Amino acid sequence: MLYLRLARGYRALDLGRWLLTAAAAAVLAAFLLRALGRALGDPGGASLPRLLWCLPPMAAVAWLAAVTARALPAQRPERIAGLTAAGAGTRRIRALIAGETALACVVGSGCALLAFLVLRNDIADASLAADLGMGTPLPAAAPVTLLALVPLAGGLAAAGAVDATERLPGRPAESALPSFHPLRIALPLGLAVIGLALELYGLRPGAAQDGRPIDLPAGLGSASAALLVGWSLAAAGVAVLTAPLLALTGRLLALGRPTPLRLLAGRGLTAQADRLGAPLAVLALTLAVVLTAARQWTGHPGTAEMLPAAEGVLLVGCAAVAVVFRLIEIRAARREVTGDLLRLGTAPGLLVGAVALRTVAAGTVLLATGGLTALLAAGALTT
Structure with a gap:
């Protein structure tokens, strides 16, 4: 309910940030589901290299989540002030920002999973059969476990966007060393x-x-x-x-x-x-x-x-x-x-x-x- 109340106050920039994070998570989830489909169709194949190909986009999505989470309090200082006035501490506010980012990743991953299941229902083109693993049973726990990595990576990256626990994301931290050190x-x-x-x-x-x-x-x-x-x-x-x-x-x-x-x-x-x-x-x-x-x-x-x-x-x-x-x-x-x-x-x-x-x-x-x-x-x- 808290995230729904926060979403009611979204502006165009907040909505764009949320949708971009969800879209990037959906693309990453599609890569993970493709690796799963290939593994189902070819159990003896090279499954590890397929999963390793998903690491660069996962790092990109985590980087995007960290930067957007860091910029959020600077864009909406009144939201941070309201949460602070309500008694939320630094860690709770960071947890809320991380949860909001993870929720966007969950929505994006869910859309990708829905498209994957619909395409597996014998409506995809023959050229996509190998990527979808058509003709083989799909274990229910496999896509859920695999896609759990997407919100986990996004949420952890958002929570760790700032090193200092006493400093909120978006507030400039002093550099340990000056630029010309x-x-x-x-x-x-x-x-x-x-x-x-x-x-x-x-x-x-x-x-x-x-x-x-x-x-x-x-x-x-x-x-x-x-x-x-x-x-x-x-x-x-x-x-x-x-x-x-x-x-x-x-x-x-x-x-x-x-x-x-x-x-x-x-x-x-x-x-x-x-x-x-x-x-x-x-x-x-x-x-x-x-x-x-x-x-x-x-x-x-x-x-x-x-x-x-x-x-x-x-x-x-x-x-x-x-x-x-x-x-x-x-x-x-x-x-x-x-x-x-x-x-x-x-x-x-x-x-x-x-x-x-x-x-x-x-x-x-x-x-x-x-x-x-x-x-x-x-x-x-x-x-």
């Missing part, structure tokens, strides 16, 4: 340099004769162990460097004797670097991997597979939605500062221009990190 720059930079050195070592002349190449799934060709390890380390280093690069870009905007536009844009980007760095890094990494796979499939017709392509669309979609909700969270957190600037006589056009300049600067960092990651991934793949 030597450790925050040295460690990822070292990872990137080591990964690049390993990849260059794997690309040296005659490297193809050293060892046996590893065949990659989904028609992505093959690569040596040095290339794969090198790309992984370099991609991780570039991803962790995203936040310091955003802070550096903000400082460069405000360098020297900046105009009010550059000063507002630079200081704002520097302050938002830590909170914006993680979702932008995930989006850049996801786009790089998906674009590299698409390039590989385009260059070798007939190697593309439907499941990896669908998972790539889900990964990019979840990463993009996570960035949007993190931007909404940042905007809500800066609402008071924006109001103070307007009361001091700041022109609204100046604030809009500062937002546009920050967007261009952050987009430049995203293109640089994503492009470098995609370039390294393309170099790691061989045919």
